[in-house]
Amino acid sequence: MNPALSFENLSQRYGRLEALHELNLTVPRGSLYALLGPNGAGKTTAIHVLMNLLAPSEGSAAALGVDSTRLGPAELAQIGYVSENQKLPGWMTVEQLLAFCKPLYRTWDDDLCRKLMRGFDLAPERKVKSLSRGMKLKAAMVTALAFHPRLLILDEPFSGLDVVVRDELVRGMLELADQDEWTLFISSHDLEEIENLVDRVGFLNEGKLLLSEELDQLRARLCEVEVTLPTDAHIPDEWPAAWLFPQASRNVIRFTDSDYNEGASAALVARIFPEATDSSVTPLSLRSIFITLARQSAGAAAKEV
């Protein structure tokens, strides 16, 4: 079975600036995937190529098994797309917007549409241009969900929204995820909502994909380790490459283990710190993982320079 979406050696240049560098990524069908990265990492560019909003400089992207440059109405009728940059027709009321969208989709579900409208507390008579940013995103979300998309692509949907609206959007999507066999591909640098929503993550920085794996696996692999020593701590000469960002404070050494394995990691700690009186392992939140990867990436880039 074709993956829900894929990127193959995708590079994208704007003049001399390379926004994406040989991106290779496959998202299986049914996944809830988050593409993470700081601002300017290339997330939006990747999505623009995927949605055929941009022609790739090199390589290719495919959605629902179809090359992005060949995406036609048949494929777009199965793809929901919401972006913070998308311009909705401001002169329409919400009701008119939905009425305009409805005939474009054979699978349009009026009941679902009404349910989403209620859930998002959207007033049908309001003009789109008079809606707040959050309400506009909700309206866009309704137009992207009401036809039961097989693939939902969200480009920075939470950017600049307050906590309540974010929560409503996430709940709306989770509710649908339970009902439909769909794939969610979301780009964001807002991690708290993502953590509850997705099962796989990719991390993109400066146009390069640093990792792509299941969230649980990532959480299990990246842990913060704290080792307590009887005397003042010094970082030893022998230091495993997977132990990142060591910090020594009095008799405690802290570091991030980027390749944590319960048995093997404990043995390694015991070998490196034979005099250790105590050690503890704390799983990292997605936010901490994000920061760790960003710092690691920045450090690698500095070394290259």
Next chain:
Amino acid sequence: MGIAIHIFKKDLRRLWPLLVILFAYIGILTAVLTTGLRSPDPNSIEWTSFVQSSGLLGTGSLWILTAVVIVFLIHEEPPSGTSAFWLTRPIPRGSLLAAKAGFIFLFLVAVPAAANLYVLSRYGLEANRIGPSLAKMLSAYLIFIGINVALAVLTSSLQAFVIACLGTMLLVPLGAKFLRIDVPMNLPFWIAKILIPGTLTGVVCLIVILHQYLTRRTRRSVTILVAGLILTVPSANWAENTASMPLSPSSGGATIGLAVMTAPEGSVRYVGPERKAKQRIVGALDLVKVPDDAEVWLTSMSSQLDFPGGNALGYKNHTVSVYGDPLAGLLPGFTGASTPKATTLVDLLAASDEVYREWGSRPGTYSGVAQLQTYRYVTKGSLPLKSGEHLETGSDLVEVSKVTLEQDDLYVTMSARSLDGVNLSFYIFNRKLRQVLGSDSAVSGSSRERQLILPGVSVSYWNQYLKLNMKHNPYAFTVDEQWLADAEVLVAERFDAGRFSRTFQIRDFRMSENTLEQWQQRSRKKN
């Protein structure tokens, strides 16, 4: 088809206020254009005079309004940029194109064309002229629509569209200035003047529109548009400026020939503003066998003076010298119809002082190519020279507004209206006495044009007047009250009758053979 109609309806919901303004504007314009048709002077009706003089109603305003509708229509679903809502929705591009094209043709082409057709019919345009007039209007209008749509599909905001328009307006004259094609071409006039530039521009715009909608490669579309327009402009100039057409009607087997009547006769020192001093070399040229009802204009002269050894002096002169007097054909045998001029002095060369000093007295071979434009005159009718008299022929209307005599001075004012580029000439004559006030001094005046609803066909308004002192008139006959009692106004139509060129050569040509002083002395001796 269903989606195309869906989009069409949506666009109509969006743009109906603008359409209402546009249609109201067209309605008022139609009313202004068709009010007071019995009078050739639109200013005779106060409210139309006010509207016209205030500049509120004009084709320019209509074009701007139409362009605004086009921009809003296209930018509802702009095919450029990455943020438009429709780009990620299952909207077939063919349906989108069909919806936009349908909207434009129905509301922006068919409605004004129908109003224009109504105006033309109210003006009494002859049935056989309606088709060509409509075709001319539509071709000009569709080019305007095409360029606007092409610029709109390449932009995604009104500001960007305005900048693109300004850029195009700068680009096109630049293209015309630096790219010229001077290859002569023999094509019928309507093909050269209308079909080639119109088709080229239309094709370029169509390619850009289709390319942008189908590929959304904006940079490439812009390149196609820029290159296409730059290449179209000189092509249009080329077609327009060098096209010739068969002389029509036939000149009866006689061939108009260019005769060099004399050797170059003068060298006139000419100093123009901000120009280097130049020696102006003139020659007397005449055209022979110009038909009686024709007038031939020498419009340009390309010359080259070749000296032994390979040196040459080139020159191109855009000038107008007129040969022939159509009155001889319009009123044959009438006294006062002047005979064709014997010779006309034409600039043959111009040389800087430096060149003239070195080369002025050396002999060379002079070659000249004269471009000539022929006009023919056909009588449309005549009317008595009395206040309030009318002549109506098809869509053309002539009125003698006022004839007054104050002591020995005669004042005549006339108004006229003609449609679709018809050029009228007026001559005052006396049929019984077979006398005519000659064409040079007869009736002078001014004309102004205003476009109808669509571009391409205009209505011309003429204000003609004559002031003549009857005791000291320049004619060889007496003009008095009795002469005026039987006087009539002859109305003639002048129309293009073809372009042609003639070449000639003069051996042993010396620029300095005749100085201005010598030429003037010779003229004095002759007199």
